[in-house]
Amino acid sequence: xxxxxxxxxxxxxxxxxxxxxxxxxxxxxxxxxxxxxxxxxxxxxxxxxxxxxxxxxxxxxxxxxxxxxxxxxxxxxxxxxxxxxxxxxxxxxxxxxxxxxxxxxxxxxxx
Amino acid sequence: xxxxxxxxxxxxxxxxxxxxxxxxxxxxxxxxxxxxxxxxxxxxxxxxxxxxxxxxxxxxxxxxxxxxxxxxxxxxxxxxxxxxxxxxxxxxxxxxxxxxxxxxxxxxxxxxxxxxxxxxxxxxxxxxxxxxxxxxxxxxxxxxxxxxxxxxxxxxxxxxxxxxxxxxxxxxxxxxxxxxxxxxxxx
Numbered sequence: 307x308x309x310x311x312x313x314x315x316x317x318x319x320x321x322x323x324x325x326x327x328x329x330x331x332x333x334x335x336x337x338x339x340x341x342x343x344x345x346x347x348x349x350x351x352x353x354x355x356x357x358x359x360x361x362x363x364x365x366x367x368x369x370x371x372x373x374x375x376x377x378x379x380x381x382x383x384x385x386x387x388x389x390x391x392x393x394x395x396x397x398x399x400x401x402x403x404x405x406x407x408x409x410x411x412x413x414x415x416x417x
Numbered sequence: 418x419x420x421x422x423x424x425x426x427x428x429x430x431x432x433x434x435x436x437x438x439x440x441x442x443x444x445x446x447x448x449x450x451x452x453x454x455x456x457x458x459x460x461x462x463x464x465x466x467x468x469x470x471x472x473x474x475x476x477x478x479x480x481x482x483x484x485x486x487x488x489x490x491x492x493x494x495x496x497x498x499x500x501x502x503x504x505x506x507x508x509x510x511x512x513x514x515x516x517x518x519x520x521x522x523x524x525x526x527x528x529x530x531x532x533x534x535x536x537x538x539x540x541x542x543x544x545x546x547x548x549x550x551x552x553x554x555x556x557x558x559x560x561x562x563x564x565x566x567x568x569x570x571x572x573x574x575x576x577x578x579x580x581x582x583x584x585x586x587x588x589x590x591x592x593x594x595x596x597x598x599x600x601x602x603x604x
Contacts, residue, residue, distance in 0.1 A: 332432040336439040337500045344499030
């Protein structure tokens with residue numbers, strides 16, 4: 307099937323297509339880097355939940371984790387990689403296409 | 418994969434909210450706006466009642482110190498709030514403004530280029546800052562200063578330093594205070 311005819315859901319990325327993981331990449335698409343604490347509060351999730359999702363993103367090469375110390379207290383910074391930024395924009399584009407398609411009346415899922 | 422319309426919409430809304438909140442947190446720039454606005458206003462009496470050498474010395478010492486203070490402020494703020502932008506485009510723009518102002522100020526030899534040139538670099542620099550911050554107010558201010566630079570270059574009025582630095586200083590100070598008010602409201 308030519309790419310132009312594929313249903314937009316085929317463009318969704320399984321790794322990114324999750325509220326917390328998409329939220330992490332959304333924040334990092336605006337910022338150069340964010341602390342674990344900022345992400346946790348902004349996304350309203352628990353430490354364990356965020357850790358698990360950030361680990362998935364890091365394993366996929368979408369974010370990089372830098373650990374350091376500020377005033378002798380540990381601080382974890384997360385930043386998006388180039389792959390992470392492009393994957394995020396592709397996901398948003400696919401989601402927008404989907405919403406547009408639904409608005410157009412086609413709600414079938416071809417997958 | 419079955420994806421409901423409401424799910425896609427909810428995801429997109431959540432993403433936009435997260436981005437907007439981060440943009441809002443990162444848009445605080447009141448410290449450099451107030452600092453450079455105040456420096457510009459303080460330099461006016463030096464030009465009116467002192468000498469051009471005093472004005473040049475004031476900026477050659479004051480501008481680099483203000484840039485360092487601004488960099489430290491952004492760094493400390495990033496540590497406090499836990500999120501930061503890439504500093505290099507900002508630093509490169511600040512250095513370009515200082516180099517451009519110094520070069521045109523000296524090359525103009527007291528002529529129109531020596532007062533319109535620095536203001537042109539300041540205006541263009543603020544335009545870039547406005548673009549980086551996605552601030553319409555900041556970009557508009559930069560465009561206004563660029564226009565003033567072109568006007569004073571064409572008209573060559575008397576008391577040109579005061580005529581250019583008062584609107585720049587007052588404008589930067591007011592924008593900084595407005596931004597500070599917005600930042601306090603967000604926090």
